[in-house]
Structure formats: structure tokens, C-alpha cells
Amino acid sequence: MPLSSWHAAARAAFTGALEAGHPRAVTTQAMARLDDAPTYIIAIGKAAAAMAQAVRDTGCTAPGIVVTHDEGFAEIDNMRCFASAHPVPDARGLAASEAVIRAANELGADDHLLLLISGGGSALLPAPTDGVTLEDKMALNAALLASGLDIHAMNAVRRLFSRLKGGRLARLAVPARITQFLLSDVPGDRLESIASGPAVCDPVPLEQVLVMIADHALDRLDVVARMVARIAEGTADLPLREGDPALRLVDTHLLASNDLCRTAATTSLAAHFADAARLDLPDLAGDAATLARSLARS
Template identity: 50%
Template sequence: MDKRAFLSGLFDAAVSAADPMTALAQALPDKPKGRTVVVALGKGAAQLAAAFETLWQTPVEGVVVTRYGYAAPCRYLPVLEAAHPVPDAAGLAATDAVFRAVQGLSADDLVVALVCGGGSALLPAPPEGLTLEDEQALNRALLASGAPIGVMNAIRKHVSRIKGGRLAAAAAPAKVVSLVVSDVPGDDPAQVASGPTVPDAVTASDALGYIEARNIVLPERIMRHISSDASAAPVPNDAAFAGHEVKVIASARLSLEAAAARAEAQGIPAVILSDAIEGEAKDIGLMHAALAREVALRGRPFPAPVVLLSGGETTVTLRENPGRGGRNTAFLLSLAAGIEGLPGIAALAADTDGIDGSQDNAGAFADGCSLARLRAMGRDPGDFVKAQDPYGAFEALGDLFVPGPTGTNVNDFRAILVDPQS
């Protein structure tokens, strides 16, 4: 068996299950008496918008905001690009365009919000008294903190004019239908892109508690804002959200099930460990390695051959002057240490949007010989760990996985093939 081809095929199946055309076809709302306004937000927003235009079959208006390099042609909707994961001035302009798109609507009009991961950074909207630089500082601090996505979004939504349901409130009295591609553990739509059209019950007091509990250091101006009444976000039972609809149309769960079906069609049993795994990437890597070793050496808790599948969103707590890489390569470098000496184990970990962190790769391949190969090249694996440079390790090995932007985003995909007889 070509292990890499097998693992890549599972990734392809997972991504295909979140294909915008397939996901949207089952979730289209009824057409309104008035205008249809589409706001598509996130790293897969352009592909979602193009699919929606095709399925809707009549002209629409609105705007698309996506990451640089992720644009796709749309027939009616302008596509704006901005920076991710740290927002920029283009994102500010895009946020203004989104607000303009939902202004002046009536109760006969319909707003369709196509929301996927990445919207938090792509739509900076600092409240009065704060600046883009403040929001950039906030994002950098949160990304370096190692906090789970739910904690980061709880804080972000209290430092924004668009997050936490505020965009939906701005569209009143029009009905808002949010069609969400989930990239968050648990598939809470209020967490995807920090919920621009979906409020939640997390308060500013909760956000301050998260900041204190995790020792997140934020600029004093931001802390003062979160502590003020001005940071209060709309609550789910606010009358502004009456009659709105929210549907999760694609998720890690559905994608992992598709990957499992692909594996089993090729004669390899598959086990889905979880679609909602969170934690420090290096620790989750060691946990997966321990399970894979147990299967390889003792045939428990699952007999080999088997492919272990998991999803969710791990985190990386950054130290000063880190190297290159994202959470998937960090996971794999740790996994490689845990399975060293067992060539019957091979793994692929990748972000389903095609980008792991801020580099050009989605993730990488690793196996029980990865670290030995590094040493044979005269490279010390420990040096890459100390430098927080997992990208450099897999780049040296030629094992980066670079599929390019996929047009969707249902979080991380991990597949570990355990086949001691291979």
C-alpha cells in the first residue's frame, strides 16, 4: 500500500464532504418577497458564495470577505480579500462594506450569512475608542496564549462592533438565515468566526475571567473596554434575533465519517476517536502516539490494521521568537517522537482549509522513521522542538503536505494508519 496516497485520499474525502455545493443544496431558505442579500465571511467564503449563486438561480446582492489568495469568481457578489490570522486595513474596509450591505433593509428582505472559519480575523471592527492596532495586538496575544478557540472568541466578541451577533442586529428588521460551516469543536455556530450573526450568552465578566485564568496579557486600553458597559454583546433572546434561522451545514463530524467510509471501502477499518479534541498540540500528539503504539504492539484497544481518525482544534503556546509552523506540524513532531522505531505507523495531520498556521502547507506526513531520517541528515530533532519550528523539520524531510486552499474549513484532520505488517 502507498501509505501517503491512502492518507491523502482520506483527507480528500473529508474535504469533499464539506464541499460548498453539496452542503448548501440541502439548506437553502425560502426566497423572500423582497431583496436577497448575501454576506459570505471566512476562508472558504468565496466558494460558498459561488455555490449559493448557482443554486439560488436568481441575482443576489451583498459582499464576500475572504483571506488573501482564497478568492474565487462570483457572478454577482464582489469578493474582498484581507489578512489572516492578524487583521489589516483591508479587513477594516471589508467590514465597512459588510455593514453597508445590510443597511436599509425591510422585513420583506432576506440576509443569508454564509459563515466559516477565519472570519474573526478577516472582519476587524474595533469599538469606539480603540483602533486597528489594538485589535491586532489582541489577536497576537490570543494566538500566542494557547487558549482554546472558545476562549479566544469569547474575548474577541467583547472587543468588536460586528462579532457576537452584532451584524445580525444591524440587519434588522430583515430576517437573517445563517448557514455555517463549523471549524470549532462541538459545532457551536456562535463560535464560528466569533458569531457575527449568532449571539451567545458569554458575558464580559466571563471574558475577564478567562483572561485572568490564563494569564493573558492585553493592552490596558483593551482591558478597560472589556470592563466597561460598552463591551456588552447582544444576548440570544434579544428581540432583534426573533425569526432568524441558524443551520450548521458542514462540520468535522461529517467529514470524519466520510473519511472513515473511504478507508473501509479500501479494506482498512476506521475508528473515529473524536471530532472535538482540544489541547496543546504537542500533548495531543503524544496522546495519539501512545494509542497508536498500543494498537501496533498489543492489538488493543483496536486490532490492526486500523486507521485512527480525529478532528478538533489544538493550540500552540508560543514562546519568544518562535520558528515556523502551525498546530498540525507541532502535533506531528510530537507524534513522531512517540512512535519512533515503529515503521508500521504513518500519519497525516492537516488543516482542512489548506493552511496550517501562516505557512503554505496544510500539514505534513510523519511515521516511525521520521526522526531517524532527520538524524541521518545531520539534523537534531530536538533543535526543531526548542526553536518551535516544526515546519522546518518536515520541510527538511520533504514531508510537507501542500494541497493549496481547499475552499472549505472544518478544522483539523488527523489520520494515523497502524499496520505493523506493512
């Protein structure tokens, strides 16, 4: 096969993978399957603006809130749009968190909340719990990023310190119905790790999280030591667990993921190479830009 054909096959596989996970495309497709129009929209994550615009493009005019990073920021009609910091939160994220909390609290039994969740939401919406400051959250995030813990473990710790993560956003929105569209950026597509699961239960045992905290000396931070003490006292507001009544109102749809994109790439390659279907593609975890440079060099 000539080199030009190899290049064409690689480009087609790359394009196929991108199209399989394109935020606007998959959100548009999901909206076509939605039975009831939403009355309010909350979009959180690095793809939040793209997903919200896709909803707008379907003719839905419901008001809402968009929280995304600086690079993805865009104004959307009839929505309050916030730019926030990633990967370490800042005061803008705190303001966005307060807006989301107020909006969720105002929903009633006749409301249908559409959540558009993508990666990055953990930092974009810090929403510190009672007794925790933004500076505490910033220090915790920096310590987690330096700890060597994987994304699932980091988010398990983060969920202890939030008013929104670990199903708490769903609890705030009761009695409204919730439909959530998720774009996964985490290995294994564990729902509780996508933006730290604002509308899903936390399946990680509390004892396991406490062991991770101790093993990585995270309790050297005052905020973590205080949380561990509150847990021991039984006064901490913990993430929601499976079976919580608030989560019965949530209908979850995973729209795109790394696995779906890899499948699209493999399918494209199979049109050119007989052995493509048997490719064993490894899971890669880390900063996307750093990994991209590493792959390009290889």
C-alpha cells in the first residue's frame, strides 16, 4: 500500500473517531429521542457550550445556565453563560456554582431539567460544602493533581467536599424530573467520575476513600483533616448512595465515550486493513494535550 493510502486511512480513522464523539452531533441526535421538552437546562463541562448550542439548534428555547472553560466559552441565547477555571478552580467557578444551586432549588414538580454533562466539571463547579472555602478547594485540587491518584480516585475524594458532586445536584432539584446527557472523558466510562457525578450515586465505599486519603497523606491539609473528623463524628454531608430517592427522578443517557470513538476508528481502519478489528488499543489517561504530543512523537 502506498504511503499516501496509509495517510488517507489514518486520517479517515481520526475523523471517524471525532465524529462519533462530536458534542453537537451526539446531543442533536439525543434530543430527537427526548419525549418531553425540558423546562430548564444546566450545561456543565468543557463541551457545555457546544452541547447547549445543539439543544438550541433543535428549536428548544428553555432558559438555563452554561458553565465551561475559557477555551470553550460562547454566549447562548436565553442562557446565563459562565467561564470558569480548569484544572484548578477559581472564584468564577464559585459564582457559577452558586447560580447553579439557586436555579436547581427553584425547580418544581412540573419542571423537567436537562443536564448536559461533560468532562472538566469537577473543577469548573467547585461548590465547596459548609466549612470549606474556595482556597481550601484550590489547595485540595492541587494536592490531588500532584498525588499520582487516577481520575476515579481523585473524584472520589472531591465528592466529599462539594454541594453538587456525588448526586447532590439531583437532590437540590427535587421534585423536578431530570434527564442527563453525558459525554465521558474517563477510562471505563464510570458515571460517578464524569464531572464527579452531580446526578448519580457514589459507588465508592467511604472506607476506601478514607484509606486513599491516608495512603497519600492528603490529610496533611487542614481541610481534609477537618473533613475526616466530621465523618468520624457523623456530621458530614456525604455523597448520595444507590437507592437514594432523589436519584429515582433521574434518567441517564451516555452519548459518547472514548470506547465509542475507538470503535469508530477501528471500524474505519477495518475497511483498509484486515487485522484492524483485532487491534488492542490501550487505555490512556492523563492530560489530553500532553498525551497528544507524546503520541505525535512516537
